[in-house]
Amino acid sequence: MTETVVLLGGESEEREISIQSGRNIAEALKTAGIEADVYDWDPSRMQDFLGKGYRRVFIALHGGSGENGTVQAMLDLAGVAYTGVRMRAASICMDKLLSKTIVSKRTDVPVPGCVTLGVREAREMLSRADHDWREVIEAVGLPMIVKPARNGSSVGVTLVERASEIDGAVRAACLSDDEIVMFEQYIRGHELTVAMLNGKALGVCQIIPKNKFYDYDAKYNRDDTEYLTPSSLGEAFDRELCARAEKVACALDCMSGVVRIDFLADESLESYFLEVNTVPGMTSHSLVPKIARYAGYEFPELCRMILEMAH
Ligand SMILES: Nc1ncnc2c1ncn2[C@@H]1O[C@H](COP(=O)(O)OP(=O)(O)O)[C@@H](O)[C@H]1O
Ligand SMILES: [Mg+2]
Incomplete structure (x- = not known):
C-alpha cells in the first residue's frame, strides 16, 4: 500500500x-x-x-x-x-497578536505598533452611545489598519483613514466570539513576502496590488496584482529582509518544511514583520514555488525535500 x-x-x-x-x-x-x-x-x-x-x-x-x-x-x-511546522508553532502563527508579541520579545525585527480589544469589549464599546476611539487613535495614529487576530485571506481587514470609519471596521473585524480586534499602525510603502525552506530564506517576492492594500479581491479575484522576484528594492534590501525572516522563523520555531513570512516596508525601507503563513499556497500561481524556482529548486525537487523533513 x-x-x-x-x-x-x-x-x-x-x-x-x-x-x-x-x-x-x-x-x-x-x-x-x-x-x-x-x-x-x-x-x-x-x-x-x-x-x-x-x-x-x-x-x-x-x-x-x-x-x-x-x-x-x-x-x-x-x-x-x-x-511543516509542529502543532505549537502552527497554533501560535495562526494568532497574529501572539506571533507578533513573540517576535518583538525574542528578536530585534520591528513589528507595527498596535493595541487590541477582545470581541466582547469591542462590542460593548460599540453599544455605548457616547463611545469614542480617542485612546486608540492616540496610540496608533491615523490611518490605521483594523483586523481580526485569527483570520486570514484579508477577511475583516479594513484600512481606516478617518475616526468616523472605526465603528464599521470594528464590526467587520468581530468575526467570531473568540476573536481579538487589532488596531495596527498603518505601514505605507511596500508589501513583501519571504519563502523559507527548513528555516533558511529562499528569496523575496514583492507584491504590488492595484488596490489600496492586498485585500481579498487582490488575492483571489483580480489578475492585475504584480509579483516581483527578487524585489525592486535592491539586493541589499532583500538580503536584510531574508536575514530578518530567518530570525522570525527561529523565534517562532518554524524550522521545518516551507513557510511564508509576510513583511511590510515603509517609505524609508524599514521592514516590519506582519505574519507567518505556515501552510502557504502551492498552486501553479503561488508565491512559494515561484520564489523557490528563482532559488534554483524546481517544484518536484522542492516537494521531495519538504516530504523528506516530515517527522
Ligand atoms: N499594519 C499594516 N499596515 C499596512 N497594511 C497592512 C497592515 N496590516 C495588514 N495590512 C494589509 O492587509 C493585508 C492583510 O493583512 P494580514 O495581516 O496579512 O492578514 P491576512 O491573514 O488576512 O493576510 C496585508 O497583506 C496588507 O496589505
Ligand atoms: Mg497576510
Missing part, C-alpha cells in the same frame, strides 16, 4: 485553493518518483482517515484545522509523521 498521503481540501474558506495546492503537490511528488495518495480532509471522518494507516502526511490544508495546529495534534497523537 501507499504509505504517503497529501492531505487537502478541508473545511476552511481556503478549501478550493487547498485542493489545487494538494493536487499540484501529489503530481510533483510523482515526478520526483514518490507515489502519494490524496485525501480530502473532513474533521468528522478522522477515524476513517487514521484507519487508512498512512505513515507520512504532506499537509496541504490552508486555514482552519489544517493550519491552526489541530490536524498536527491529531497526527502527533496517532504517531504519524507530517510535513
Whole structure:
C-alpha cells in the first residue's frame, strides 16, 4: 500500500485553493518518483482517515484545522509523521497578536505598533452611545489598519483613514466570539513576502496590488496584482529582509518544511514583520514555488525535500 498521503481540501474558506495546492503537490511528488495518495480532509471522518494507516502526511490544508495546529495534534497523537511546522508553532502563527508579541520579545525585527480589544469589549464599546476611539487613535495614529487576530485571506481587514470609519471596521473585524480586534499602525510603502525552506530564506517576492492594500479581491479575484522576484528594492534590501525572516522563523520555531513570512516596508525601507503563513499556497500561481524556482529548486525537487523533513 501507499504509505504517503497529501492531505487537502478541508473545511476552511481556503478549501478550493487547498485542493489545487494538494493536487499540484501529489503530481510533483510523482515526478520526483514518490507515489502519494490524496485525501480530502473532513474533521468528522478522522477515524476513517487514521484507519487508512498512512505513515507520512504532506499537509496541504490552508486555514482552519489544517493550519491552526489541530490536524498536527491529531497526527502527533496517532504517531504519524507530517510535513511543516509542529502543532505549537502552527497554533501560535495562526494568532497574529501572539506571533507578533513573540517576535518583538525574542528578536530585534520591528513589528507595527498596535493595541487590541477582545470581541466582547469591542462590542460593548460599540453599544455605548457616547463611545469614542480617542485612546486608540492616540496610540496608533491615523490611518490605521483594523483586523481580526485569527483570520486570514484579508477577511475583516479594513484600512481606516478617518475616526468616523472605526465603528464599521470594528464590526467587520468581530468575526467570531473568540476573536481579538487589532488596531495596527498603518505601514505605507511596500508589501513583501519571504519563502523559507527548513528555516533558511529562499528569496523575496514583492507584491504590488492595484488596490489600496492586498485585500481579498487582490488575492483571489483580480489578475492585475504584480509579483516581483527578487524585489525592486535592491539586493541589499532583500538580503536584510531574508536575514530578518530567518530570525522570525527561529523565534517562532518554524524550522521545518516551507513557510511564508509576510513583511511590510515603509517609505524609508524599514521592514516590519506582519505574519507567518505556515501552510502557504502551492498552486501553479503561488508565491512559494515561484520564489523557490528563482532559488534554483524546481517544484518536484522542492516537494521531495519538504516530504523528506516530515517527522
Ligand atoms: N499594519 C499594516 N499596515 C499596512 N497594511 C497592512 C497592515 N496590516 C495588514 N495590512 C494589509 O492587509 C493585508 C492583510 O493583512 P494580514 O495581516 O496579512 O492578514 P491576512 O491573514 O488576512 O493576510 C496585508 O497583506 C496588507 O496589505
Ligand atoms: Mg497576510
